Amino acid sequence: MNLQTLPGLFISHGSPMLALNPEQVGPALERLSLNLPKPTAIIIMSAHWESNALEVSSAVRPETWHDFRGFPPALYDIRYPAPGEPELAEEILQLFAQAGFSAHANSTRPRDHGVWMPLLHMYPEADIPVVEISLPMNMSAEDIYKIGQTLAPLREKQILMIGSGSITHNLRELSWNGDNQSVPEWASTFRNYVVNKLHHNDFNAVLDWEKIPHVNRNHPTIEHFAPIFFAMGTGHRFSIVHSSFTMGSLGMDVYRFD
Template sequence: MFPSFFIAHGAPMIALENNDYTQFINELGKSLPRPKAIVLFSAHWESQTQQVSDVEEFSTIYDFGGFSEELYRIQYPAKGQKDITHEIIGLFEKQGISFSVDTSRGLDHGAWVVLRLLYPNADVPVISMSVNSKLAPKEQYQIGKALAALREQDILIIGSGGTVHNLRALKWAEDNGQADDWALAFDEWLEGRLKAWDVDSLFDYRALTPASQYAVPPYGSEHFVPIFYAMGAADQEREAKLLHRSYRYGNLSHSVWQFG
């Protein structure tokens, strides 16, 4: 059975960079058995109703500005997989989860940056999924849990975001791997709760760790919540492993978690 993963997608430029983090994700893709398909929840696709893609071939969305022109020339023409989309629809209907099917949206950089590092040739089918940061964490977890059966079919489930993601706090001139104390405090608290599979504390993270107000700022939790979708997909095993963690720009966390 495939594990599920939470993978930080970092700043868009990692799509062009060769560093420890990009190398790690690339090697992760090589180390895994080849998946039948990938179901990916992206922080950059927010929707009040759960969206499920049914796209024949994805376009590439450049949902950012002010970066190198080379970044805007990247294409990631992954194909969809209609039968898996239909299976997801059936699983959601069985669990009473509201959803809508999207037939046109391309892959945003939260999706294609990670996918391109894992599978550079865009040769693994993809089903793109939205996130809803307004849902309670327990509900996000339940959506992931509803898809757990897919892992038995060699389908890889990924949540793409960032455990510490506060654009207003980034220090773009500081790229030395050092991290602010509050970023470390939050990630260390999170590590303990994830490894213990303490969902009660995780679902109440805002109240239980003061660092959350900086790591997951009140104006935006969309980068953090994909971890609950990925975690829910491994509810049967309840095992969490931290595979990688590093920092850039003072507090931007590059973390990879494996569940199951």
């Protein structure tokens, strides 16, 4: 079998409602998947699995977790029954050990919506094995970047790497009533700064995230931005797959790292 090297991706997964109302990003994710060779497996770091230690899901068939409240009943009926792959989880753990990371398997973790929501649009058949890795919140941006670098060789086995978070994520400032409000300057400035630095291959400026303009307003907590560090570690050539905002200031960008 001829295996092709797949990219690393950073996907802004947005509100859980993206599963029912794909807006612009759903079709963009579908087009992206159609333009890529079908992965042999997917490794994904989600903003919604914050942990103290680095963990790797080793479940054979993880449950679909509806880790949110107050949404329409139809959303809670959705399942994403893609299999896990314990053998790949073990390979990941070995790579982490070789790189000096302390990590362990987790066989009971269900799949949060940071995993299944973007994959619903990319691979709706749910026939590709998916392994989730946690986001260790005691690690620095450089450490999370190194996690991406550690797993980057797996791209050559036609394994797709995804960091699932959001380019901007301040839920208190969103327009929840559906109005197409103009994008506030603090959100567009933050997003444009990150994109500019990535375009110029200045990854260090993004890893130095505390100095990015308006970072605290865009990310009152850092967990939705941190998966971009993982995606950056998987590849060096940056490109934009999709860019848009919804609900005013919620960035829905998708980035590719080859």
